[in-house]
Amino acid sequence: MKMLKAHKKVILALAATVFAFLLGFALSEDGARPARSAILLPAEEDGKGEKGMIYVCPMVCIPPMEAPGKCPICGMDLVPVYRGTGDESGPPRIKLSPEAAKLAEIETVAVERKAVSARIRLFGQIDYDPAHIATVATFMPGVIDRIYVKRPGVFVRWGQPLFDISSTDLLETQKELIEAMKFVPSFYSFQSGIPHAARDMPIQDLAEIEKRLDGSPEKETALRKISAIRHKFSLLGLQKRDIDELMTKGEATGVATLYSYIYGQVIELNASEGTYVNRGATIFTIGDPRHIWARLDAYEVDYPWLRRNQEVTFETDAYPGESFTSKVVYIDPVFNSKTRTFRVGAICPDMGGKLKAGMLVRAYAHSQLSDEGKVHNGDELNGKLPLVIPSSAPLITGKRAVVYVRVPEEENLFEGREVTLGPKSESHYVVLSGLEEGDRVVKNGNFKIDSAVQILAKKSMLDIEGGHSAIAHHHHGGSELMHEDYQERRMKNLMTSEPAQKPAEQHMVVDKSQQEVENFRSMMSTGQRKTITRRKPGMYGDSAQ
Incomplete structure (x- = not known):
C-alpha cells in the first residue's frame, strides 16, 4: 500500500508538470512574438496603397518603431513619419502626419523677389584727407x-x-x-x-x-x-x-x-x-581741415555690401544726436591679416570745422543688392530684384546649403534641395540658383525634418556628393552603418595586409598571456608585491618640506 501511494504521488506530480507546460505554451503563443512597438517591421500597405507610418526618435537613440511612445533612452517623444515617400534616386522626400507637423512647428514661406538691404556697422575715426x-x-x-x-x-x-x-x-x-x-x-x-x-x-x-x-x-x-x-x-x-x-x-x-x-x-x-x-x-x-574723411574698418563679411560712391552716415560723441553724411571714395584692396578687416575711407566736407582729426565715430552704410548679388542704388533695382529666402530657411554645412520645399498639391510632403546662396542681409539670404519664385520653403522646423530624413537613411544636409555622410553619426547602444565603398576598401585592406599568424603561433601567444595573468594573480595572493621607488623630496630642486 505504501508503494502504491508513492507511485500515485509521482504520477500526480508528472501530470501537474505536463499540464503546466501545456498551459504555458498556450499562453506564450501571442507573447513569443516581438512587440510591434519595439522592432521595426516592414511597412504594410493598406487597401488604398498608402505606405505605413513609423515613429522615430529625434536623437536616433533607438531604431524606428511602429507604435507611438517615448524613447526609452532619452525620454523624448517619438516623431511619426511616413516611410518610403518619394523616389530614392531623386531628391529626398519625407511626409509628416498632421500631428507630427504640428509638433515640429513647421512653418513655410514663399520664395519672392524683393529689395533687401543691409545695415553695415563700421567703426573708425576722423582723419585728414x-x-x-x-x-x-x-x-x-x-x-x-x-x-x-x-x-x-x-x-x-x-x-x-x-x-x-x-x-x-x-x-x-x-x-x-x-x-x-x-x-x-x-x-x-x-x-x-x-x-x-x-x-x-x-x-x-x-x-x-x-x-x-x-x-x-x-x-x-x-x-x-x-x-x-x-x-x-x-x-x-x-x-x-x-x-x-x-x-x-x-x-x-x-x-x-x-x-x-x-x-x-x-x-x-x-x-x-x-x-x-x-x-x-x-x-x-x-593738412587742409576743410577736407577730412572718416577712416573706417570693415569686416570681411561686409565686403560684398560696400562699394565706391556709397553713402555712409556716422555719429560722434562730440555732437550727440547729430549725424554727418559722407561718401565712400576708397576701399582698401588688401585685408589686414591680423584683424581680418579692411580699410574704408569716406570723405566728408566739413566747412564748419566741427570735426577734428582723431575723433571716434560710429558709421552705418545701407546697401541693396540686385539679382546677381551686387550692390546697387535704389533707383537701379528696377527689374533686378533679387530672389530671397529667410535666413533661417537654409541649413548650411560648409560648402553646401540645403532647404526643404513643400511639394505643391501635397499635404505635409517636403522635398530637400541644394541651393546656391549669395550675400546675407539682416534677415534674408539672396538665392542665386536652386529655387524658383513661388516655392514655399520651410523657415521653422527644417532641422527636425532633416533629422527625420537622416533616420530614414536618405540624403540630408550632412551628405556630400555621392550620398555619403560627411559626418559620422554615433548611435547610442548601436553599431555604425558602413557604406558599401567603405566596406570595399576595408576588404581590400584585409586582403592586402600581412598574412595572419599560424594557429600554433596564436595558441602560443594565448598561452603566454594566460601564464602572465596566472603569475600576477599568484604574486598578489602571496603578498609578493614589488616595491615602488619614490623620489626623495628636494631631489630636483623643490622644497623638502
Whole structure:
C-alpha cells in the first residue's frame, strides 16, 4: 500500500508538470512574438496603397518603431513619419502626419523677389584727407637755422615762411651764380630798366634779348649757366623773389627760406632750430581741415555690401544726436591679416570745422543688392530684384546649403534641395540658383525634418556628393552603418595586409598571456608585491618640506 501511494504521488506530480507546460505554451503563443512597438517591421500597405507610418526618435537613440511612445533612452517623444515617400534616386522626400507637423512647428514661406538691404556697422575715426595733405621737406643737407611756425596745430596760409635752412651746398651754388653774372654786367641793369611785367619774363627770353645786344661767346655761356642755376633753384623750392634778390644783391649767404604752398593746419613738426637734416627730410606736414574723411574698418563679411560712391552716415560723441553724411571714395584692396578687416575711407566736407582729426565715430552704410548679388542704388533695382529666402530657411554645412520645399498639391510632403546662396542681409539670404519664385520653403522646423530624413537613411544636409555622410553619426547602444565603398576598401585592406599568424603561433601567444595573468594573480595572493621607488623630496630642486 505504501508503494502504491508513492507511485500515485509521482504520477500526480508528472501530470501537474505536463499540464503546466501545456498551459504555458498556450499562453506564450501571442507573447513569443516581438512587440510591434519595439522592432521595426516592414511597412504594410493598406487597401488604398498608402505606405505605413513609423515613429522615430529625434536623437536616433533607438531604431524606428511602429507604435507611438517615448524613447526609452532619452525620454523624448517619438516623431511619426511616413516611410518610403518619394523616389530614392531623386531628391529626398519625407511626409509628416498632421500631428507630427504640428509638433515640429513647421512653418513655410514663399520664395519672392524683393529689395533687401543691409545695415553695415563700421567703426573708425576722423582723419585728414590724404589727397589734401602736403609735406615740406629739405632740398639739400644742412642745418635748420630758424623756424617761423613753432608748434603743430597752427594754421598757415599759402606763401607763409616756415623755416630757414643753411647749407654749404647751397652756398657753393649761389657763388656759381654770382660768378656767372660777372660776365653779364648789364643783365640786371637792363632788367631794371624795363617795365615790371617784363621782369617776370622767362630767363630764356631775357637771354635772347641780351644775346642780341652782344653776341660774345663768354656772355652766351654765362647766360646759359645763369638760366640753369635759376631753374635748379626753382626745382628745389626757392621762390622767384628770393632768387631775384640774390642776383640783385650779389652776395652768397648759403641760407634759403622754405614756404608753405597750401592753406592748412600744421599736423607734424619734425625738427627744431639747430637740427642737422639730410636731403629729403620732412620738416612740416600740413593738412587742409576743410577736407577730412572718416577712416573706417570693415569686416570681411561686409565686403560684398560696400562699394565706391556709397553713402555712409556716422555719429560722434562730440555732437550727440547729430549725424554727418559722407561718401565712400576708397576701399582698401588688401585685408589686414591680423584683424581680418579692411580699410574704408569716406570723405566728408566739413566747412564748419566741427570735426577734428582723431575723433571716434560710429558709421552705418545701407546697401541693396540686385539679382546677381551686387550692390546697387535704389533707383537701379528696377527689374533686378533679387530672389530671397529667410535666413533661417537654409541649413548650411560648409560648402553646401540645403532647404526643404513643400511639394505643391501635397499635404505635409517636403522635398530637400541644394541651393546656391549669395550675400546675407539682416534677415534674408539672396538665392542665386536652386529655387524658383513661388516655392514655399520651410523657415521653422527644417532641422527636425532633416533629422527625420537622416533616420530614414536618405540624403540630408550632412551628405556630400555621392550620398555619403560627411559626418559620422554615433548611435547610442548601436553599431555604425558602413557604406558599401567603405566596406570595399576595408576588404581590400584585409586582403592586402600581412598574412595572419599560424594557429600554433596564436595558441602560443594565448598561452603566454594566460601564464602572465596566472603569475600576477599568484604574486598578489602571496603578498609578493614589488616595491615602488619614490623620489626623495628636494631631489630636483623643490622644497623638502
